[in-house]
Amino acid sequence: MATIEQDFAPPEPGLSQRLRRVFFGRTATVIATITVALFIFVAAFAPWLAPYDPMAQSFISINKPPSWEHWLGTDQFGRDVLSRMIWGSRNSLIFGFLSPVLAALIGGTLGVLSGYFGGILDRIVTRLVDMLLSFPELLLAILVAAALGGGFWNVVAVLTVAFTPGFARVARATTLSVKQEPYIESAIAAGVRTPVIILRHVVPNIMAPIVVLMTLWAASSIRLEATLSFLGIGTQPPAPSWGNIIREGLANIFATSWPIIAGGLAITIVVLAISIIGDQVRDELDPEIN
C-alpha cells in the first residue's frame, strides 16, 4: 500500500519558540520585557535593594530634593521616597498580576462550564455576568470598598469580582465554538469522560484568548490599584504603594514634587510595558490574526 504523501506541512514553531518570539520579537517588546523583568526583580528583592526602611520617619530631613543619600528625595515625614517606591512596587505588582489570574480562574471555570453544559446553569451565569458587566470596574470597586472598607485583600477581591465577568464571557463564547468541533464529538465517541473532555480537549483550545485578556488586564489592574489607593480605599497608609505615594505627595506638592513624579512615572512605565507585551501576545496567539 502506498504510504507516501507529498504535502508535509512545514514544521510549525513550538511553544517555546513562540514564547521567545513574543518576548524578543521586536525592539519595543524586548525593551518592555526587560522593563517588566526589572520591576519584578526589584519587587522580589525589595528588602535587600531598598536603602532605607520605607516606614522610618526622620524629622531632620523633610521634603528633601534628590541627593546622594536620598536618590528620589524624601517626603513630608522624612521617609526615603526610593525605598517607599521599591517596597510599594510589591503591592502594586502583586496586585497587578493577582486579580487577573484569580479572575481568569474563576471566570474561566464559570464560562467553560456554562458554555459546555448550557441549560439553566448557562442562563444563570450569563445573567449574572451581564449584571456585573453593567457596572464600570472602578465604580464596582469603590462600591465594595465603601461597604467592606479598604485594604489589600478587599481590593484584590473587588477587582477579581470586577474582572471575572469578562473572562466568563470570553470563555463561554470560545467554549461554545470549540464544543461544535468534530474532535469533541470523536472524544465522546471514544468513551472519554466529560470532565476529561473539558480539561484536555476544551480548556487548552480556549487558552489563547484567556491569556491575551490576562495580559491586557494586568496593566488595567495596576492602574486601578493606583487609582483606588489614590482615592484612599486601596492599600492603606503607612504601607507604601505607588498609588498612595502619589496621594500623599499630592497634599505636599508645593513642598516637594518628587514623590508624585516617581510614582506617576513608575505606573506609566509598567503599564505601558505590560500593554506592549500584551499586544504582542495577542498578535502571536490570536487565531484571527494568524
Add this chain to the structure above:
Amino acid sequence: MSAPLLNVQGLCVEFGPKAAPIRVINDVNLRVDPGEAVGIVGESGSGKSITSLSILRLVPEPPSRIAAGSITFEGRDLLAMPKSQLRHMRGRDIAMIFQEPMSSLNPVMTVEAQIGEAIMLHERMSRAERRARVIQLLRLVGIPDPESRLKAYPHQFSGGMRQRVMIAIAVACNPKLLIADEPTTALDVTIQAQVLDLMKDVREKLNTAILLISHDLGVIAEVCERVLVMYAGHVVEDADIRSLFENPKHPYTRGLLRAVPSLTDERSRLYQIPGSVPQAGSIKQGCPFYARCDLRQNICAQTMPAMSRHSSSHQAACWVTQNLSEVRSA
C-alpha cells in the same frame, strides 16, 4: 445463522417537541454480523448519519430523541444501558470515524497523546508499552517513519494522513465494530482509494466489522458485502452488493445507479431523479418516494410498503417491484 454483532430493530428517531415530533428515522432495521462490512447509502438528509450516531447514543438529546426500537450489541441492549456503562463500550467495542479529518483531531494535542488517550481509556499499560503500541498503530495505518511523527501536531499532517491517524485512534482498542461516517468524503480521489484500502486492510488484520456510511455507492462497493439504501428516514432496500448493482429492486436505487457516470458514457447530461428529498416530517402516509417515482401506482400514495424479500439476501420496500416478482414467480 450466527448471532448478530449489532442488531437494530424498528429504530425511530424524532426531532422537535414531544407534542408535535418530526420523525427523521422511521422503523430502521439493521444487522451487522461479526467481521461483516455493511454500507448505508443515501443522499443528504436521508438519515444515514443519524442512524449511525444513535447506535452509540450520540444524537443530541434534546432536540432529538430515540422514540422507539431496540439496539443490541452482542445481545446487550444499548438503549437501556446506563450512560456510564455505555461509555465503556464507546471506543472499546464500537469505535467511530468521522467525516472531517481536518477537524476531528484536537489541534493542541500531539498525535501520540491523542492515540495514547484512546488506549489509556480502556486498557492499562505503562508509558513505554503505550508508546510502542502507538508506533505499532501508526505503522498499521501506513504513516511513514512513525517514531519521528509521535510529537507532531495534527496541522503538520495532510488530510489523508489525518484520516489515517483517526483510523489509528479508532482501532486502538481493537473494536469489534467500526462505524465510519463518510470517512472519505473530504478527501481527494487518490487519497480516498488509499484510505479505503487501509480500511479493508485493517478489517482483514483485526477482523473488525465495519458499518460504512456514504453517499457514494462506489465507495461502499469497494469495502462492503451488503448495503442498505436509505431514503427519507426509511430503509428502502437491503441487499448484498452484487444483487444491488445487478438487479436493484427499489426505483430509488435504480435512479441512483442510473445517475452514476461511467467511462463509456455517451450521455451529455447525467440522469437525475426528478424533484428533491421531501422535507422531514412532510410525508404523512404512503411511500416517501411516491412523488419522485416513475413506477408509482395508486396504492403507493396510501400505504407505506413493507420490506419484501426477493432473495435470501435481498429485500426492498416497494409495492410495484414486489408485485412484479410475484407475478413472475407465479
